[in-house]
Amino acid sequence: MNNLITDVAGLSVGQAEDPALASGVSVVLFDEPAIASIAIGGGAPGLRDSALLEPGMAVEAVDALVLSGGSAYGLDAMGGVQALLRERGRGFKVGAMRVPIVPGAILFDLLNGGDKNWGLRPPYWDLGLAAARNAGADFALGTAGAGFGAMTANLKGGIGSASAETAGGYRVGALVAVNAVGQATIGETAHFWAAPFERDAEFGGLGLPSPLPADRFGLRLKSDAGASAHAPPTENTTIAVVASDARLSRPQAKRFALQAQTGMAQALRPAHAEPDGDLVFAAATAKNPRPPSDRERIEIGLIAGDCLCRAIARAIHAARALPFTGSRPDWHQAFGR
Amino acid sequence: MNNLITDVAGLSVGQAEDPALASGVSVVLFDEPAIASIAIGGGAPGLRDSALLEPGMAVEAVDALVLSGGSAYGLDAMGGVQALLRERGRGFKVGAMRVPIVPGAILFDLLNGGDKNWGLRPPYWDLGLAAARNAGADFALGTAGAGFGAMTANLKGGIGSASAETAGGYRVGALVAVNAVGQATIGETAHFWAAPFERDAEFGGLGLPSPLPADRFGLRLKSDAGASAHAPPTENTTIAVVASDARLSRPQAKRFALQAQTGMAQALRPAHAEPDGDLVFAAATAKNPRPPSDRERIEIGLIAGDCLCRAIARAIHAARALPFTGSRPDWHQAFGR
Secondary structure, eight states: OOSSGGGSTTEEEEEEEETTTTEEEEEEEEEEEEEEEEEEOSSOOOEESOGGGSTTOSOOEEEEEEEESSGGGGGGHHHHHHHHHHHTTOSEEETTEEEOOOOEEEOOOTTSSSOOOOOSSOSHHHHHHHHHHTOBSOOOOBSSGGGTTOBOSSSBOEEEEEEEEOTTSOEEEEEEEEOOSSBSBOTTSSOBTTGGGOOTTTTOOOOSOSSOOGGGGSOOOGGGSSTTTTSOTTSOOOEEEEEESSOOOHHHHHHHHHHHTHHHHHHOBSOSOTTOOOEEEEEEOOOSOSOOOHHHHHHHHHHHHHHHHHHHHHHHHHOOOOSSTTOOOOHHHHHTO | OOSSGGGSTTEEEEEEEETTTTEEEEEEEEEEEEEEEEEEOSSOOOEESOGGGSTTOSOOEEEEEEEESSGGGGGGHHHHHHHHHHHTTOSEEETTEEEOOOOEEEOOOTTSSSOOOOOSSOSHHHHHHHHHHTOBSOOOOBSSGGGTTOBOSSSBOEEEEEEEEOTTSOEEEEEEEEOOSSBSBOTTSSOBTTGGGOOTTTTOOOOSOSSOOGGGGSOOOGGGSSTTTTSOTTSOOOEEEEEESSOOOHHHHHHHHHHHTHHHHHHOBSOSOTTOOOEEEEEEOOOSOSOOOHHHHHHHHHHHHHHHHHHHHHHHHHOOOOSSTTOOOOHHHHHTO
16 A cells, blocks of 8 residues: 555556646546546636536546646646547447546646746646546656646645555545635644544644634635735636445445545635636546445545545645745745744 | 524524424514525435526525425425515515525434324425424424424434534534434444544533443444334435625535535535435525635635534434434433433
8 A cells, every 4th residue: 555546446546737827637547447436625616528417417436537737827737638548549439439437626826936938738638638647556646647747826836645444455546636716734734634544644643733723713715825826716626536346336435525525624724715626536446346335335435524624634644735826935944943 | 692593694584383393484684685505415405496506697685594394394494484584575676576585404303202193284485484484583402393304313303503603703613404314423422523523512522532442333224124124215404504604605605615514524424425415504694794705715714614513413412302203312311311
């Protein structure tokens, strides 16, 4: 176990980024089409081909899921992933044709100081293609992939991941690009809201501050201060993928997504605000052949929520600041740790 | 401030219960129709007249919101509330008629040991009427109202409430009947998951256990053991109302509900499971005439989530066990505090 979503059998992760652009793409490729769904908690989602993820829709399985920077320009990234998958003969079969099913979501990183003067053609289609070509079991956390240009209210955001196993042996994992309107840390401290869910000091092992700071209940938003004080309140969004090796139906995958989303509420303050996307894709690779019981499905969703919560803190903990004035300091700079 | 939802101007709360039945009803009456909406997080909701609460539906304001025991039989309770409101001349005006708008939700408490042999006519319509007649600023927490017969996996559930004020002076509050499939306490300890959000030792002031128990990640369900081991996994559901004195539009009330629901994810493990209802009504009384800014609306939702989280712990902390074999021990019995 590498404490990455790739501990879940049946998927790989690839990332690509452009340091001058200060943005990037993360892709989850499934070895075989995976039953998937989505839960949208925030008020500002940016999505491509997500409508088909609801129960009752015809196409139940996806070939890949994409997280991208670039705001709505990043919705090109899924096209680059589709192109590679078509070359590999993948996709939903319609007569003699195949159409790779590649839903994805974007976050807003256009005001982070990177060079966004890309001319006519945005770079995200090619970043999507490059990310898919890079797919494997190992990948970088922090300032990488879709988290390359991400920020939170006080700190550099990033890409995070975590995994765990349920009591019955199902693997679950999360991948998240953290670009929240608020904070993953408590008040002015270095401590993470996710602390009660931390395993093996995976994000510093600080626990919760004791005593808890009196100002912990306050609202701290990205738009409050700093280089982006001019920014609209939509300069945000946390986007995630959770996956399990269990076999789930489409409605069960929807419930899996809804349960996993509790991890955002545990790790971020605020969560599910209007200017955040705060959405979770959920996918089931069915590599574990034993059908989960009702109880086991609850545990899969629960532990996936834990993984998402932990992955959010790991993203911040692993991130490094960008060399631009639009960047927030990273966790290590901010707290001298 | 009484740390109750009734700290929000423009509403009152009434409750009624039948100790032999081991069930009851809690009602939030609004002085004037309040813009309301709903967020449903769990997989087993039981609701009456809730479809109109979505943005885009014609009737935007409600006269009351009801939480009831009795599973789907409890959906009679809203009728009793409507009857009283009609006597008072309240209701949506349609020609010469008025129709009080009273959405509500139920929880499952039919297997708690109370006498459910009520003959042909269920008692919930009359309990709803009685609860509405009792409405005022003060009301009991714990084993009262809709929480009278409620249980969690390990402890007696109950009715809880909490309130707070935002930095800009908006009052927010929560009322919740806690009948969760899981736990509000951590592992085998007396400590609440809600501890980081506690104010003024409102549920015992224990904080989090230190160190956190190693078994805290495990799944503990109501159906796992005890007197209800035979019970179906639907013997659950946490249902809540959050309210603010801010003026909100219907879409803003929907966002308010979605944000507030994060409190369930913080206070309960698991939250949003398939056999739980886990739903939150949100209402805006508009008694504070100053329109909230975008930022203030985020804070209203955030602090309401805190209130819901705290109210869940307060419900468990205040509850007393029922004298039936179907009852779980209460927090005080279980931990000798």
